[in-house]
Amino acid sequence: MAFTLPSLGYSTSALAANGMCQETLELHHGKHHNAYVTALNGLIESKGLAGKSLETIVAEAGRAGADGLPVLNQAGQHWNHVLFWQVMSPSGGGDKLPAKLAAKIDSDLGGLAAFKEAFKQAGVTQFGSGWAWLILDASGKLKVTKTANGANPISTGEGTPILGADVWEHAYYLDFRNVRPNYLDNFLNKLVAWDVVEELMEKGGLTTGQTA
Numbered sequence: 110m111a112f113t114l115p116s117l118g119y120s121t122s123a124l125a126a127n128g129m130c131q132e133t134l135e136l137h138h139g140k141h142h143n144a145y146v147t148a149l150n151g152l153i154e155s156k157g158l159a160g161k162s163l164e165t166i167v168a169e170a171g172r173a174g175a176d177g178l179p180v181l182n183q184a185g186q187h188w189n190h191v192l193f194w195q196v197m198s199p200s201g202g203g204d205k206l207p208a209k210l211a212a213k214i215d216s217d218l219g220g221l222a223a224f225k226e227a228f229k230q231a232g233v234t235q236f237g238s239g240w241a242w243l244i245l246d247a248s249g250k251l252k253v254t255k256t257a258n259g260a261n262p263i264s265t266g267e268g269t270p271i272l273g274a275d276v277w278e279h280a281y282y283l284d285f286r287n288v289r290p291n292y293l294d295n296f297l298n299k300l301v302a303w304d305v306v307e308e309l310m311e312k313g314g315l316t317t318g319q320t321a
Contacts, residue, residue, distance in 0.1 A: 128295040149183035171264025185259035198302035210307035217251040231255040244268035269314035
């Protein structure tokens with residue numbers, strides 16, 4: 110088997126009214142994400158990945174430290190983007206969250222406004238390329254965190270991601286130039302599919318179903 114590039118689930122023009130233009134999606138999904146998938150498939154035989162799930166590969170590469178980076182750079186980015194496409198929607202954004210997610214954010218993070226500020230700061234303060242995350246930690250509580258480059262909370266052992274924002278420049282430069290805070294504001298207020306985030310919270314995270 111080999112890893113595959115998933116469909117977006119919406120057209121490349123579907124998020125334009127929400128601040129993510131068609132060219133951004135065409136380049137980000139069709140070029141950048143596809144390149145990670147192609148590179149990861151090229152490592153399957155030489156790195157002994159055959160038969161392993163994407164989630165297992167990411168976790169093992171993270172535990173391997175520097176030796177795991179060649180795999181993590183590709184497998185992590187593939188997993189990260191699979192989640193990223195799913196947590197955005199043409200009807201996303203807003204402050205009206207599903208009841209269970211809203212209650213969990215209130216109890217664990219001090220409310221929606223506090224969560225949005227913490228998430229935005231995680232993305233803004235991630236120096237260079239990386240990701241901002243909302244995760245379920247080992248105790249089952251929501252937590253905001255960040256990772257560099259292709260790493261994610263699965264590879265670091267921090268927890269299970271249920272929302273991720275790509276803060277590599279290719280995710281936002283065409284739409285927001287170098288103003289990352291505005292991109293993150295727009296992501297939270299106009300793009301996030303909160304119903305999907307709640308669903309991921311309820312079922313304990315994303316399983317891609319992809320195996321090498």
